[in-house]
Amino acid sequence: MDPRLQLAIENDDVAELHGLIVAERNLLDRLSKEPFPNTLLHIAAATGKTHVAMEMAILKPWFARRLNPDGRDGFTPLHYVASEEGDSERELLAEFLSACGSSIEDLTSRCETAVHIAVQNYNPRAFKVLFGWLRRHRLTKILNWKDEDGNNVLHIAASKNQLEIIRLLIGHTNVNARNFDKKTALEIFEANSPYDPNVAKRLRRRGCFARPFTPTLSLSEFFSKGLTAGEKCAYFFGVQDESARDIILLVSTLIATATYQAALSPPGGYWQDSTNSTVVATDSNSTAMEKPHRAGNMILNGTSLYVFTVFNGTAFFFSIGTIWAIAIAEFPKTFMVYLSMSILGLAYFISHLIEFPNSDEVAKRMLEGFYGSLLTAALFLPVVVWGMHVRVLKRIDATGRGVRIFLGTKDRK
Structure with a gap:
């Protein structure tokens, strides 16, 4: 020296x-x-x-x-x-x-x-x-x-x-x-x-x-076992190509934004007044029937209402589902993304409850059950999957330090 x-x-x-x-x-x-x-x-x-x-x-x-x-x-x-x-x-x-x-x-x-x-x-x-x-x-x-x-x-x-x-x-x-x-x-x-x-x-x-x-697991016993629920989700939903993941997230975000906006501003708009009786309005061309409605309900009704609601709602939930699927591969680091998507889905669900015409009660209940099931799955499935994954990891004796890569920390170089 x-x-x-x-x-x-x-x-x-x-x-x-x-x-x-x-x-x-x-x-x-x-x-x-x-x-x-x-x-x-x-x-x-x-x-x-x-x-x-x-x-x-x-x-x-x-x-x-x-x-x-x-x-x-x-x-x-x-x-x-x-x-x-x-x-x-x-x-x-x-x-x-x-x-x-x-x-x-x-x-x-x-x-x-x-x-x-x-x-x-x-x-x-x-x-x-x-x-x-x-x-x-x-x-x-x-x-x-x-x-x-x-x-x-x-x-x-x-x-x-x-x-x-x-x-x-x-x-x-x-x-x-x-x-x-x-x-x-x-x-x-x-x-x-x-x-x-x-x-x-x-x-x-x-x-x-x-x-x-x-009972604890050695690292060799852990590797000999099948994939945990969390690893299966990460393997199935994980997108390894970063550029492809960015494109998927961008397109999904745009679709979620457009469909949510369409739900807030449906074709035909909303009724501005409330009525409990059937009103017949006649002009020089035709006679139209106005069903009982409440101010704030969608004017759209019949087949057009069902087609719009089903397709718009499906596109919306598939888009936030795509974002959720990519996020769960990195759970729990992406917990706030998961929570935000769940809140957004809840807001969409509530808006439909408010806007859907009371006269279409049967269709309304069917859509409530459909959207409610999707929302419940989005809220609880990630927590259940990650909980099952962590329960297995916690059984591994920490003398096998390589397991830290499954806990979200990077391996040493």
């Missing part, structure tokens, strides 16, 4: 580091070309040079995921910092997470996350940083990931009688989950003497409301 660079690290001098980078633009890349490089981030983190380490985490976030020659057991800089106490290490941990959040998924050879490491090393301050970051990014499911012994973070905290961490984890982890010794966190906690009865009471109470324990 260049003596000037070594001196900059020893002095924790960020200004000098940037001066060297300006002088040699590819300095950081040159020093990290080896398969297992000892990057500046590794060196700075190991020697406690917080400012240089933070700067490296910002300039080269991927350094946080690289293993150096001493990175035995799969330890990354994030694992190392999570094991160390002190204000500087805590700030560095926060910087790592901000610069390279995906490193939270990195595992040691024992299937341990940085959260496992923090708890095992009795480091509640580092745990609070990790816990807060996971909550803000809605990644608390990582707290249920298990190590090679089947222990999640709550199991470890219970075995080490770390009351402060246990209190934080209650409500964010499955307290009924069992490790490979078939023990829950409560059973582990009660086996340790002495233990806090108040914490045990909270664990016991939470266990009554948590989902009951079900």
Whole structure:
């Protein structure tokens, strides 16, 4: 290593580091070309040079995921910092997470996350940083990931009688989950003497409301099973070609807009007055019969009314159904799209109830049943399908980390 660079690290001098980078633009890349490089981030983190380490985490976030020659057991800089106490290490941990959040998924050879490491090393301050970051990014499911012994973070905290961490984890982890010794966190906690009865009471109470324990699946068992309901929907409705998906969504949106507008402004318009009796209107050409009607009902009636309503309504529901089908392949990330389509369908349904002539009561009831069935399916089917899918995924032991691709997160590169 260049003596000037070594001196900059020893002095924790960020200004000098940037001066060297300006002088040699590819300095950081040159020093990290080896398969297992000892990057500046590794060196700075190991020697406690917080400012240089933070700067490296910002300039080269991927350094946080690289293993150096001493990175035995799969330890990354994030694992190392999570094991160390002190204000500087805590700030560095926060910087790592901000610069390279995906490193939270990195595992040691024992299937341990940085959260496992923090708890095992009795480091509640580092745990609070990790816990807060996971909550803000809605990644608390990582707290249920298990190590090679089947222990999640709550199991470890219970075995080490770390009351402060246990209190934080209650409500964010499955307290009924069992490790490979078939023990829950409560059973582990009660086996340790002495233990806090108040914490045990909270664990016991939470266990009554948590989902009951079900037999787990290994990753190989999961792949050997048939597709879940959610995967079948994603496979059937998913459009892999992005340009084709954009065209389908655009055309479906235009059709939904046009048909909804047609429902609000039907041919012939609406009656402006109300009458309960049959009125005969005669002119020089013909005699027309006006059935009893109410102000706001569609003037259109008879065969024309049925043809317009059926075809316009079918086109509308097929268009929002197409949008819904593409959205469900990415459920629950597209929940707001699903909800918006359901509300739009409900508004269309209600408008027909208001506008349809009272004189055509039988046809009105038939259309109510038809549209009501479509709307009910649109509201509840995605929730039921996704619920069945998630119930299977939750049975998978988190030691098989590849399953995260089914939970909506991208695989590591």
